[in-house]
Amino acid sequence: MKTAEEILAAIKTALPEAKVELVQNPSVSGQHSLVVAPEDGLAVAVFLRDDSELALDFCSNATGVDWLDKETTEKVKATEVVDGEEKVIEKTVKHIQPGYLESVYHLYSMRQKHGPVIFRMRTANRTDQVELPSMTPVWRSCEFQEREIFDLFGIVFKGHPDLRRILMWDEFEDHPMRRDYVDPDDYEYEPTPHDEVLKRAQEHQAQQNEAKQAAEVTQ
Amino acid sequence: MSTAAFKSYRPPVIEPSNEGELLEVAMGPHHPSTHGVFRMDVALDGEIVIKLKPVFGYLHRNHEKIAEKASYLASMPYTDRLDYFCSMTNNWAYAIAVEKLAGIEVPERAQYIRVITAELTRIQNHASAIGFLLQEMGASGTPLMYAFREREKILDIFEELSGSRMMCNYMRFGGCRVELPKDWLEKVAAIVDGLPRFIDEIEALLTGNEILMARTQGVGVLKPDLAVNAGITGPMLRATGVNYDIRKVDRYGIYDRFEFRVPLGDHGDIYDRYMVRVLEMRESVGILRQALKDVPAGPIVDPKQKVRGFRPKPGEAYGRIEGPKGELGFYLISDGSGNPYRYRVRPPSLINLTVLEDMCIGQNVADVVLTFGSVDIVLGEVDR
Amino acid sequence: MLGEGIVKGLAETAKNFAGSFVSKERLTTVQYPEERVEPIENTRDFPFLVYDGSDPMAGLRCVACQICEKECPPKCIYITKSTDKKPDYVGKPQIYPARFDIDISVCMSCQICVEVCPFEAIKMDTEFELSTTDRFEGLILDREQLAKSNEYYNKIHPTEAAEVDARLAEEKAKVEAKAKAAAAAAAAKAAAPASGETTAKPAPQKDPAKEPGA
Numbered sequence: 001m002k003t004a005e006e007i008l009a010a011i012k013t014a015l016p017e018a019k020v021e022l023v024q025n026p027s028v029s030g031q032h033s034l035v036v037a038p039e040d041g042l043a044v045a046v047f048l049r050d051d052s053e054l055a056l057d058f059c060s061n062a063t064g065v066d067w068l069d070k071e072t073t074e075k076v077k078a079t080e081v082v083d084g085e086e087k088v089i090e091k092t093v094k095h096i097q098p099g100y101l102e103s104v105y106h107l108y109s110m111r112q113k114h115g116p117v118i119f120r121m122r123t124a125n126r127t128d129q130v131e132l133p134s135m136t137p138v139w140r141s142c143e144f145q146e147r148e149i150f151d152l153f154g155i156v157f158k159g160h161p162d163l164r165r166i167l168m169w170d171e172f173e174d175h176p177m178r179r180d181y182v183d184p185d186d187y188e189y190e191p192t193p194h195d196e197v198l199k200r201a202q203e204h205q206a207q208q209n210e211a212k213q214a215a216e217v218t219q
Numbered sequence: 220m221s222t223a224a225f226k227s228y229r230p231p232v233i234e235p236s237n238e239g240e241l242l243e244v245a246m247g248p249h250h251p252s253t254h255g256v257f258r259m260d261v262a263l264d265g266e267i268v269i270k271l272k273p274v275f276g277y278l279h280r281n282h283e284k285i286a287e288k289a290s291y292l293a294s295m296p297y298t299d300r301l302d303y304f305c306s307m308t309n310n311w312a313y314a315i316a317v318e319k320l321a322g323i324e325v326p327e328r329a330q331y332i333r334v335i336t337a338e339l340t341r342i343q344n345h346a347s348a349i350g351f352l353l354q355e356m357g358a359s360g361t362p363l364m365y366a367f368r369e370r371e372k373i374l375d376i377f378e379e380l381s382g383s384r385m386m387c388n389y390m391r392f393g394g395c396r397v398e399l400p401k402d403w404l405e406k407v408a409a410i411v412d413g414l415p416r417f418i419d420e421i422e423a424l425l426t427g428n429e430i431l432m433a434r435t436q437g438v439g440v441l442k443p444d445l446a447v448n449a450g451i452t453g454p455m456l457r458a459t460g461v462n463y464d465i466r467k468v469d470r471y472g473i474y475d476r477f478e479f480r481v482p483l484g485d486h487g488d489i490y491d492r493y494m495v496r497v498l499e500m501r502e503s504v505g506i507l508r509q510a511l512k513d514v515p516a517g518p519i520v521d522p523k524q525k526v527r528g529f530r531p532k533p534g535e536a537y538g539r540i541e542g543p544k545g546e547l548g549f550y551l552i553s554d555g556s557g558n559p560y561r562y563r564v565r566p567p568s569l570i571n572l573t574v575l576e577d578m579c580i581g582q583n584v585a586d587v588v589l590t591f592g593s594v595d596i597v598l599g600e601v602d603r
Numbered sequence: 604m605l606g607e608g609i610v611k612g613l614a615e616t617a618k619n620f621a622g623s624f625v626s627k628e629r630l631t632t633v634q635y636p637e638e639r640v641e642p643i644e645n646t647r648d649f650p651f652l653v654y655d656g657s658d659p660m661a662g663l664r665c666v667a668c669q670i671c672e673k674e675c676p677p678k679c680i681y682i683t684k685s686t687d688k689k690p691d692y693v694g695k696p697q698i699y700p701a702r703f704d705i706d707i708s709v710c711m712s713c714q715i716c717v718e719v720c721p722f723e724a725i726k727m728d729t730e731f732e733l734s735t736t737d738r739f740e741g742l743i744l745d746r747e748q749l750a751k752s753n754e755y756y757n758k759i760h761p762t763e764a765a766e767v768d769a770r771l772a773e774e775k776a777k778v779e780a781k782a783k784a785a786a787a788a789a790a791a792k793a794a795a796p797a798s799g800e801t802t803a804k805p806a807p808q809k810d811p812a813k814e815p816g817a
Contacts, residue, residue: 025534025535027320027536029537031537058448060450060452104563138573140227140228140229140449145570166276167276168276293675386711396718429608429609429612526719
């Protein structure tokens with residue numbers, strides 16, 4: 001089995017234009033991954049599958065990860081002129097690293113019996129540019145898994161033959177696996193005297209009653 | 220960047236004899252053969268299936284989200300409820316993923332116990348899978364009841380060990396939860412000695428049965444290249460003739476110490492899947508005999524491992540095992556806190572259904588039920 | 604010959620049918636509820652609270668630390684701490700649960716509360732016939748319903764309970780020895796031997812190790 005660095009080098013020789021990076025995994029598992037630019041995704045995937053030495057013919061696991069916007073603060077010293085005097089003022093500068101959605105594929109080879117090679121693609125942001133190329137034409141096993149990512153994370157896979165919701169119902173609007181997903185508050189009655197669930201359900205009920213009363217008044 | 224033409228797999232397309240006469244049927248969600256709540260939207264041209272779309276999600280509870288909000292340990296009992304036939308292997312897969320993530324060593328004794336429980340799980344799963352397949356074929360009762368009679372013995376053994384028949388919640392990161400009860404290994408040995416007789420019985424009942432052969436041979440055929448591309452694993456893959464058993468490939472746990480063969484099929488039809496399951500049960504009996512011989516003494520769990528407050532270092536890991544239904548994998552991302560940042564289950568049942576349409580197109584409706592039954596799924600794992 | 608496999612199969616079922624009249628191996632069904640299988644020792648069902656002595660509320664081992672409430676995966680345990688204190692099994696004054704509810708309609712019998720409890724206060728019951736006509740309030744078990752004696756625990760899980768009792772007795776002996784040593788030291792210091800004796804003797808309580816079944 002080649003290491004992730006060797007695979008990266010192999011991709012670079014075969015596809016010199018492809019933008020591929022290696023991401024180190026700090027865990028003891030040592031499963032490092034390759035981040036591929038979305039526009040090169042399909043070409044790299046086909047290479048990984050059809051290269052005779054790698055022969056990663058089996059895409060075991062495809063999943064999504066949601067990375068939220070990261071806010072980092074940094075203290076910066078700057079000289080400013082205050083009341084005609086020069087002073088060194090310390091300022092805190094906030095950097096917002098935009099979040100993104102990520103699709104992760106774990107590839108193995110059934111022919112060569114090695115793996116895993118981890119292959120990632122990242123969207124530009126989490127809101128409107130959430131398109132990634134679909135791997136279903138390359139590995140059929142991604143068909144349902146990519147539908148699941150679309151359903152639960154909201155990544156839109158270009159080139160997927162049948163991109164519909166799979167686990168949630170068709171009318172459902174949100175993407176429940178996103179980190180900032182807010183649970184709906186219309187719970188059924190729960191007898192457990194637990195906490196905010198009951199409180200929120202009661203608030204929801206009160207709101208509904210108000211809306212109902214308002215509707216009756218207008219009639 | 221443009222890509223040259225590459226091989227891609229799609230379900231076959233059949234031209235219907237008369238477009239206007241197509242009948243669309245929703246098989247399920249409440250149908251005795253669907254093992255739970257599962258729907259197949261089928262388009263029929265007379266008796267022939269033209270199109271088949273599986274519909275899931277009736278049992279969806281977002282197990283992954285629940286796990287991301289709970290501690291690492293708290294997800295362990297939830298894994299029992301994925302594939303509720305094989306809670307021991309589910310536990311093991313999750314434990315392996317966490318052990319990879321945090322670099323935990325498992326004591327020898329615990330490794331042996333894991334192998335013993337996993338192989339017992341495999342036997343009872345395959346036995347009931349065969350029983351259900353026959354049930355769907357119309358052999359109401361008898362084979363299923365024979366299978367359940369054996370399964371009951373194994374479940375009793377699990378109850379003695381872990382306290383629960385099906386929701387074992389037995390494995391822990393770095394070992395197992397409790398020490399074996401007195402005489403447990405002897406009881407397992409007695410059951411294992413009785414198993415070949417049961418397998419012979421099932422084989423006498425079914426293997427040569429002309430009705431079974433007529434209904435299953437050449438039905439639901441899956442080609443090896445499609446099976447590999449579609450990520451099919453477990454007995455279904457091996458029935459197509461692809462030699463891929465994660466116990467042999469990854470040699471996780473201590474499987475490199477045992478001698479066993481990997482049964483393979485030739486045709487990839489339902490009969491081959493049945494035969495592969497029967498032969499795998501025989502191999503599992505062999506593994507059990509070898510494992511029971513030399514269970515060492517020692518600690519059952521890594522003594523450094525504490526029950527509460529488990530926080531692995533940041534990073535990610537993918538751990539997988541050969542579950543009775545196929546490759547069961549867990550993908551975990553840790554951000555250093557007490558609960559996983561990302562927790563993903565790779566469900567063999569869901570991914571094995573990818574090719575259901577390919578296998579069913581061009582067949583009769585009655586064979587759809589059989590083909591579906593031969594995949595051996597549990598909806599708790601498909602929908603999660 | 605066509606039909607040979609079917610005949611072979613029928614012979615197998617006939618063997619089982621005839622065998623079921625003579626062999627218990629082949630007739631495994633049990634006519635519940637008239638007949639019952641023997642209970643398996645490790646069986647777990649829903650949790651209960653262990654108490655020592657004869658008064659359930661005074662003898663509760665639980666100190667309302669709320670670890671189980673926090674660790675419970677489906678969050679079915681609800682605890683309110685008391686404002687006053689009562690002595691525990693070694694005689695140390697401890698907070699006790701003023702309210703301890705378990706919603707067994709939510710509980711999934713995973714035993715994690717038992718594993719994380721540092722005081723051996725919560726254990727798994729084997730009682731499974733818990734049907735009730737009230738599906739909400741009837742399935743919330745409160746402190747009084749949950750409290751079961753240590754003798755009961757010894758009866759349902761003898762091996763495990765014996766280990767627990769031995770461990771508790773050892774701890775208690777350690778604490779007592781420590782208290783005695785402290786008392787002796789205090790006595791030597793103050794030269795008043797009676798002063799330390801009272802702290803070494805906890806509130807009236809049975810020694811769990813000496814109970815029947817231990």
